[in-house]
Amino acid sequence: MLVPIAAVFAALIFLGMAVFQALLAAGLPLGHYAWGGQQRILPPALRWGSLVSAFIFLIGIFIVCGRAGLFYFVQDTGLERIGIWVLVGIFSLSTLGNLSSKSKKEQNLMTPTAIVILALCLFIALKA
Numbered sequence: 001m002l003v004p005i006a007a008v009f010a011a012l013i014f015l016g017m018a019v020f021q022a023l024l025a026a027g028l029p030l031g032h033y034a035w036g037g038q039q040r041i042l043p044p045a046l047r048w049g050s051l052v053s054a055f056i057f058l059i060g061i062f063i064v065c066g067r068a069g070l071f072y073f074v075q076d077t078g079l080e081r082i083g084i085w086v087l088v089g090i091f092s093l094s095t096l097g098n099l100s101s102k103s104k105k106e107q108n109l110m111t112p113t114a115i116v117i118l119a120l121c122l123f124i125a126l127k128a
Contacts, residue, residue, distance in 0.1 A: 060087055
């Protein structure tokens with residue numbers, strides 16, 4: 001019962017983060033909250049990185065929801081089992097990266113976000 005709830009919360013956070021990364025990729029001045037926080041508007045290379053990040057967050061939605069059994073039209077291929085552990089690894093590293101950021105804005109917003117996503121993914125990985 002708790003795994004689907006955790007998956008929905010994770011999916012909502014992933015969706016919000018995908019939108020945020022897409023806004024960064026579009027050139028909105030939110031760069032102080034990402035990528036080390038050194039530039040208000042990201043340069044082209046980091047915009048491409050944000051676009052890739054947005055895509056990864058969207059894939060994350062399918063992984064957590066698939067692993068939680070929320071997609072009844074998808075047969076279990078085992079990819080969700082691998083994918084959820086990949087997400088655990090990514091957000092472990094993301095937490096460390098956000099903690100070490102020189103940007104206080106990034107530390108204060110993205111570190112707790114990464115920790116919550118990590119906790120939700122770990123819970124889903126262990127319980128689903």
